[in-house]
Amino acid sequence: MSGTGAGRVLLATRxxxxxxxxxxxxxxxxTVLGLADVPEFPEEPETGATFEENAAAKAVQAAAATGEIALADDSGLTVAALNGMPGVLSARWAGRHGDxxxxxxxxxxxxxxxxxGRRGAAFVCALALAVPDRIPGPAVExxxxxxxxxxxxEERGEHGFGYDPLFVPAESDAAGDGRSSAELQPAEKxxxxxxxxxxxxxxxxxxxxLADPDR
Structure with missing residues (x-):
């Protein structure tokens, strides 16, 4: 294959x-690589209407540009009272990406x-795997x-990032401690x-x- 061999994967993120x-x-x-570990390439903006579309596009682009087996995720928060928003706009909900x-x-x-009783929400992650030698074709899962x-x-906790300080997992409520995602230790999260x-x-x-890129 065109990549550098088994045992490493590019996660398309910085x-x-x-x-x-x-x-x-x-x-x-x-071994996990990030975008800072590979030569730069033009990154297309996230324009998909779903988490799955964005994740697939990022994974295929990273694999095609670098020759590495690539993973990409698109993650975000869906809030029932906001009809599923911010959704794919989670990272730029207030207008500036990553604020x-x-x-x-x-x-x-x-x-x-x-x-x-109406503040239900869920974090969503779509994760895509792309193999460079399958592009074009059935390149992505x-x-x-x-x-x-x-x-x-209110915000609570120092761990995590994004909406973690506001998000109380169902498991925390079930345990009776009400800890936010940002109050969980990394291994717990x-x-x-x-x-x-x-x-x-x-x-x-x-x-x-990784063991058999042709499978």
Missing amino acids: NAKKLAELQRLVGDQV DAANNALLLAQLRDVPD VLRAEWPGRIDR DALSHRGRALRLMLPRLLGV
Whole structure:
């Protein structure tokens, strides 16, 4: 194949926390590369209407441009009281991409008058795997996972990123402690999160492709 061999995968992101999260999950089975570890290439804007469309496009583009087996995720928050928004717009909900403080402030403002019983939400992750030698063709596989919970009325916790300080997982409510995603230790979050669930679903397929790219 045109890549550099088994044992490594390109995660199409520059988010150091996402890279560390994947590396924790795969352990020493796979070396995880990020976009900073490969030659730069023009990155197309995310224009898909769904998480799956965005993830697939990013994975195919990264694999085609670098020759590496590539993973890409598109993740976000869906809020029932906002008819599933911010959805694919999660990272730029307040207008500027990646402004976590502004995004969280806007979400709190939008839900200010929503009663506790109607603040249900879920984190969603679509994860795509692309193999460069299959482009064009059946180049990409996409899996989706969700993490249900609710939106709290204030930010709590120092871990994680994005909407984590506002998101209370269903597991926290079931345990009676009401901890936000940002109050979970990294290993706890890995075991529960939408991205962790998607990665665990994809891991057998990824390891199989790394062992035999033609399968």
